[in-house]
Amino acid sequence: MNKDAFKKYGYQFIDWVADYLDGVEDFPVTSHVAPGEIRRQIPIHPPDREEPLDRVFKDFCEIVLPGMAHWQHPSWFAYFPASNSPPSILAELLTAGLGAQCMVWQTSPAAQELEESVIDWLRQMLGLPEGMSGVIQDTASTATLCALVCARESATGFRSNEQGVTDRLVVYASKEAHSGVEKGVKITGYGRENLRYIPVDASFAMIPEALAQAIAADRQNGLIPACVVATVGTTASAALDPLVPIGRICRENDIWLHVDAAYAGTAAILPEKQWIFNGVEQADSLVFNPHKWMLTNFDCSAYFVRDESALIRAFEIQPEYLKTPVDTSVKNYRDWGIQLGRRFRALKLWFVIRSYGVEGLQRIIREHIRLAKLFESWVAAHAHFEVVAPVDLGLVCFRLNNGQSEDALNDLNKKLLKKINGQTDIFLTHAVLGSTYVLRMAIGSRLTKERHVAKAWQTILRVAFG
Numbered sequence: 001m002n003k004d005a006f007k008k009y010g011y012q013f014i015d016w017v018a019d020y021l022d023g024v025e026d027f028p029v030t031s032h033v034a035p036g037e038i039r040r041q042i043p044i045h046p047p048d049r050e051e052p053l054d055r056v057f058k059d060f061c062e063i064v065l066p067g068m069a070h071w072q073h074p075s076w077f078a079y080f081p082a083s084n085s086p087p088s089i090l091a092e093l094l095t096a097g098l099g100a101q102c103m104v105w106q107t108s109p110a111a112q113e114l115e116e117s118v119i120d121w122l123r124q125m126l127g128l129p130e131g132m133s134g135v136i137q138d139t140a141s142t143a144t145l146c147a148l149v150c151a152r153e154s155a156t157g158f159r160s161n162e163q164g165v166t167d168r169l170v171v172y173a174s175k176e177a178h179s180g181v182e183k184g185v186k187i188t189g190y191g192r193e194n195l196r197y198i199p200v201d202a203s204f205a206m207i208p209e210a211l212a213q214a215i216a217a218d219r220q221n222g223l224i225p226a227c228v229v230a231t232v233g234t235t236a237s238a239a240l241d242p243l244v245p246i247g248r249i250c251r252e253n254d255i256w257l258h259v260d261a262a263y264a265g266t267a268a269i270l271p272e273k274q275w276i277f278n279g280v281e282q283a284d285s286l287v288f289n290p291h292k293w294m295l296t297n298f299d300c301s302a303y304f305v306r307d308e309s310a311l312i313r314a315f316e317i318q319p320e321y322l323k324t325p326v327d328t329s330v331k332n333y334r335d336w337g338i339q340l341g342r343r344f345r346a347l348k349l350w351f352v353i354r355s356y357g358v359e360g361l362q363r364i365i366r367e368h369i370r371l372a373k374l375f376e377s378w379v380a381a382h383a384h385f386e387v388v389a390p391v392d393l394g395l396v397c398f399r400l401n402n403g404q405s406e407d408a409l410n411d412l413n414k415k416l417l418k419k420i421n422g423q424t425d426i427f428l429t430h431a432v433l434g435s436t437y438v439l440r441m442a443i444g445s446r447l448t449k450e451r452h453v454a455k456a457w458q459t460i461l462r463v464a465f466g
């Protein structure tokens, strides 16, 4: 592709993206293609000859688009949001244009130093302790994996790094913790048998006394408690594990405390929500995802640590070909996580934070929370619906309850969700809390306004009662 063609298509695609976001509401929020339907339309063999981009773009529109779920749709209430924003998209374009591989300071000093700066901006925005430093990872799952490795090395005096895991190390998380914890213990040498699921209270938050008991029992049996993962904003219901007592237990027992705030962390940029991190000064590490609720394109996950030297020691490698003359005076993020090669993710964060300003971001998050409370009030006021978990952030867990048995209610709500997603232009997902099947209404798309939330409620009522 020559420069003129690049410009022509570049302008055209920017126009397309702008119009897409402007009119995304007119798309069906999810794709209704059948499994295999897209694959069948893609040639089995790659093309031998060059193809004009017009034809590729036409296939993008005709084959790819119908098979996409539209995450930026204002009626996207499923999972958690993955909002992008115009400044973030433009920064991604610049990042792609630079095509830099930012593994060490020398391979792009600005990428490393900007990352250090925006990570500290985020630390301040979230009210995290001074002295915590951080790094941008791809996802929270990766960050939690890193935390499990740090905890393992911290518990074994970095012996596992050298000899493999020979001790029986134990990890604790609430029943509501993200499945990334389970995946992490599978692949970091702890083993699933050594993951303890701690019971939760009526608000689905970890019960600290049960944690303390589990730790004591393991100690008595000669096992080594190594890591507690506390979740601030669980995936199912945005429940908030109490960090103050959990942190105290971790300090008393010398256990690594990792805080998973993948979704909820963004809310802490609001002064009135910073209490969700009460006790965070006891944490050894913390992750939150700007790629969920903070208008930054997937992927972008912020991983903070209290003692960066423990992280670096656990991950550092020194092959000759990666040595540079400045290694002792700069941060080389290759040693702060799993991957060597690193994308320049700091740029989009920088663009987002500067374009909106902290106040602009606060306004958007605050409005989402207001809409969630509003939706909660409608559900609570209805005779045959109920709110099933506390609503502190942008997520409402609710269900239809007409007084049938629990089993029948689960079945009823399952069918309701299927109808909503199959027959209407809104998209919700579900969770099971305890043994209760609930619908999740996650409000956090940048484009979601009150009218979309109101329409969603009307739609749910129409589907439920005909």
Ligand SMILES: *Cc1c(COP(=O)(O)O)cnc(C)c1O
Pocket: 080, 138, 139, 140, 141, 142, 178, 180, 231, 233, 234, 235, 260, 261, 262, 263, 289, 301
């Ligand atoms: C979304 C979520 C994750 C996983 O996030 P990824 O970045 O997709 O790995 C982890 N923990 C919690 C609490 C989440 O809500």
